[in-house]
Amino acid sequence: MEIYLIRHGIAQEREIGIPDEVRSLTNKGKDKTRQVAGRLYDLGVRFDVVLTSPLVRSRQTAEILHEYKLSREITESAHLAPNGSIYDWLDWLKAQQYPQQTQLALVGHQPNLGQWAEILVWGEDRARLILKKAGIIGLTLPETDSPIGQAQLFWLTPPKFLL
Template sequence: MLELYLLRHGIAAEREEYSEDALRPLTGEGKRKTKQVAQQLFDLGLRFDLILTSPLVRARQTADILKAIGLSSQLEESTYLTPEGNIYSWLSWLEEWQNKGGNNLALVGHEPNLGEWTEILVWGEAKGNLLVKKAGVIGVKIPETGSPVGRSLLFWLTPPKFLL
């Protein structure tokens, strides 16, 4: 089974401070806490074949921190992970990536997408009941064959306070 880790970006600047939401960076506290979470994940032995991130500044900065800590040497941006992203479009990408031998994948993105995507993968539909805190982590095991929708296994839901 593929291990998929969904990570929400760290604490970012307030919306009012930026003319475009996509430009909001991590705050100093956001960078610090994200580094601590990344270090804990590294210390727990997590490694990713690829970190796939939203191109929005706060998500990309979070992904850069994960890479710098050593969680993966591979990082790519994907519009699938923007707030407007669609899981069903992303699933085609995932199938191709799995066929190339990928086993451990990290997605860095936004709420409510990450919680909803997890619900779709595990229960087959989004109910809006899973919340991923900033710098929080969800782990989902994806079946090797067939559609993962409603067939995946939630094995990890951790708010950042348990990793600091």
């Protein structure tokens, strides 16, 4: 199984009176995310499912991926919200029984996505992987009950290398 950890695009800055959950993509964030989505389309990248954090900026990013015909469906996952648990997500994933050839996109937040990648590849959070806004980490998960520390990193790119 391949998973693509995708950080949401550039969003509104944190401001008093605007809850974090409703901060949306800026116009620049939408444009850059569309450029990344277009490049992914040109590269032939497709997802069976896009799982997204329920926060507005992630949902908007997922909708742009869908708009560019990169996915068949979008599903919200509370596990991808800030401070979501990779262990709970892995339990959920196991229960889904996706075929091994499935390609999933997970749209969420930093530092979570970087931490998740490190746990899947190295078995621990080393606080080293930084995922830029609209950046992508690609991992191959082995066919096993617990992929922790066994995933293979095949893609780590900031958006500037896709534009």
